[in-house]
Amino acid sequence: MNIPACTGTYIEEVIASLTELYTDVENATHAFASRYGIACPPGCGSCCEHFxxxxxxxEAAYIAAYLLFELKDEEMIERxxxxxxxxxxxxxxxxxxHCSVYPARPLICRLYASSAYHDKYGKALFRSCKYEETNTMPKHLSFDERVVTMQDFAYRLRSLDRDRGRLSLLSELLPKLLEQLQFIAALVPAQDGPEEPLAG
Ligand code: SF4
Known part of the structure; x- marks a missing residue:
């Protein structure tokens, strides 16, 4: 995501760091899901309806930037x-x-039902999504080999923020970041074209 309205602001750094992290997550979860035969049922979006x-x-800044400057979806912003x-x-x-910000969706949405997790003994496990009823993924797996886990990426994500990645509900945090980015964008000069040469 390249957002000229955020050039030179801390949002530019956030976008670069998260783009790198999300690319690594996509590669790791894709490899994990292919290896262990895990897929969501076609057309399913049940997890997002209840969660x-x-x-x-x-992450809120990343989604806000995507909504405001890439998607420019006024109706969704109002929602x-x-x-x-x-x-x-x-x-x-x-x-x-079923996700209006799919390329910018947060980490948990990328990892849910596509990665393992460590139990309290440090054992890597996988459990199927509770909404999945059509057997498109195994119900339960336990691993002796090294596999991608939610914790691997959660630590990396939380190290990006000064507040150690404190978590808040998307519905509470996203409106604040939308306002903040609109304010920042209003202060950053427009960068649509080459600067006019100075006369004289
Ligand atoms: S951000 Fe997108 S993928 Fe995540 S819960 Fe919301 S709609 Fe679903």
């Missing part, structure tokens, strides 16, 4: 501001994968 993710400040209820405000039944 609001906890996200970090950086985020007006949201109430138990489901994710970014869920939309008529979009691919």
């Amino acid at each position: 609001i993710p906890d996200i970090t400040h950086s 985020v501001y007006r949201h109430s209820g138990a489901g994710c405000p970014l869920y939309r039944a008529d979009t691919p994968f």
Whole structure:
């Protein structure tokens, strides 16, 4: 994501760091899911209908930048501001994968049902998504070999923020970041074209 409105601001750094992290997550989860025969049922979006993710400040900034400057979806931005209820405000039944910010979705949404987790004894395990009823993934796996786990990427994500990656509900944090980015964008000079040469 290249956002001229954020050039030279801390948001530019956030976007670069998260793009790198999310690329590594995509590669790792894709390899894990292929190796162990894990897939979500086609067209399913049940997890997003019943769930609001906890996200970090950086992740909220990333989604806000995507909504404001890439997608430019006024209707969705309004929905985020007006949201109430138990489901994710970014869920939309008529979009691919049912997520209106799919390329900018937060870490938990990338890892859920696509990675293992460590139990309290440090053992890597996988459990199927509780909404999955069509056997497109194994119910339970236990690993002796090294596999990608949620914790691997959670530590990396949380190290990006000064507040050690404190988590807040997406529905509470995202409106604040939308406002903050709109404010920052209003201060940064427009960079649409080459500067006019100075006369004289
Ligand atoms: S951000 Fe997207 S993928 Fe994550 S819960 Fe919301 S709609 Fe689902």
